[in-house]
Amino acid sequence: MRATGARAGQALGRVLIVLASAVALVTLRVPAAHAADFEGYCRANPQALPIIGRSEPGSPHIPALAEDLDLRSDVGEYMVFRDGAHVATPDDIGDLWRDDLVAFVLGCSFSFEAMLQAHGVRLRHLDEGNVSAMYVTDIDTVPVGPFAGKLVVSMRALTPADAITATIVSDRYPQYHGRPVSIGLPSAIGIADLAASYGGHGLTRLAADEIPVFWACGATGQIAAREARLPLCITHNKAHMVITDLPVVPRS
């Protein structure tokens, strides 16, 4: 199996790939303890943070995902946080890599977007060269250790018929966030204004025949890791993913 780093939008035409957001979680003094807490946080909030793979301490490789995966460069673009503050956005973290880093690879909703399209769902944000917008909801995640915070969701603007198809199809892929967490009423999850997306990017305007559908998003873990104010934490930058050639398989 091979892995490549790419901006997610570039690879969406390929069907048999896994696009997974990568969270390289680092602590300087108690790495094992924080890694265990982060894994616990993911497992306590699996809809947002489905673990696809985890590296051994100090290893930038996860052979089970891809033989040649190198998490120091294959993500394409990274965000580096020190004590919770964003300090850099490099495209390679080879010079930051340390023997006490533990990397997590999480399932991403980009992976099921190709499945949705195969079922006839129109994803207008892709047609328009955009990505799905993200929002911070008022839903609390289950805290574990220093990790806590609100659930982040991604939104897709769909026709009602497509929203029904997308709800049923995505439910078959729990490793990529599964079924939606909300639909139709942004206010029900604390979103006051669709135009005010997290990070200010993504498709945020509905057409007259569309409703918003919200899925749990791996950015939940990025915020929790940042707000835990770890001495060092490296995450993927938005829309930059680990891409392997693992097949996307529905649950049996």
Add this chain to the structure above:
Amino acid sequence: MRATGARAGQALGRVLIVLASAVALVTLRVPAAHAADFEGYCRANPQALPIIGRSEPGSPHIPALAEDLDLRSDVGEYMVFRDGAHVATPDDIGDLWRDDLVAFVLGCSFSFEAMLQAHGVRLRHLDEGNVSAMYVTDIDTVPVGPFAGKLVVSMRALTPADAITATIVSDRYPQYHGRPVSIGLPSAIGIADLAASYGGHGLTRLAADEIPVFWACGATGQIAAREARLPLCITHNKAHMVITDLPVVPRS
């Protein structure tokens, strides 16, 4: 197996029952041809008209559904149409029964409401002693013979989270209308005003935290049969169902 007639709302606490709407379709001169056309119409529009059973010509019984089922009285209340005009609402049609009648029993969304409740979905219309409202949409059914017309839907007012659960659970029961046909936007299926329900009954007001979810409804067949202006046509009256003790089983 036994069958009873009851107003549907009275029996909803029982889980292992089938509630099926009955359409007793009658023609005086060409019964076989019209029955074949009606069956074809049902099979061409299976989300609205899932056939659970059909009687032999002249027989008011369908032993496969229930040994003691008698469609002349077990529906509880009937509507009688002559040349498309509603002429009577009897609770027994023994005196109208004829040797050329063919009866159809169709799956009804009442059957999956108990399933939805078992999955934690709140059905406010039931809590309030109401039934789901019905609407005539602007969606054309697939015509067969003299049978044609718009799709009728039933509406349930659900929280977004319950709407997601209900969409996924109902999809497992294609014999009871299956997945919703629309969600969130009444205008998308030609419903201008939720307050103006078909027949003027049922829960039609949304709470601030609810969205409307629409399922195909067996009343589609009632309208098509009426508008075909058959010399004689007998249907169930609204919310009066054939109830058997057949289990409600999801598709495998």
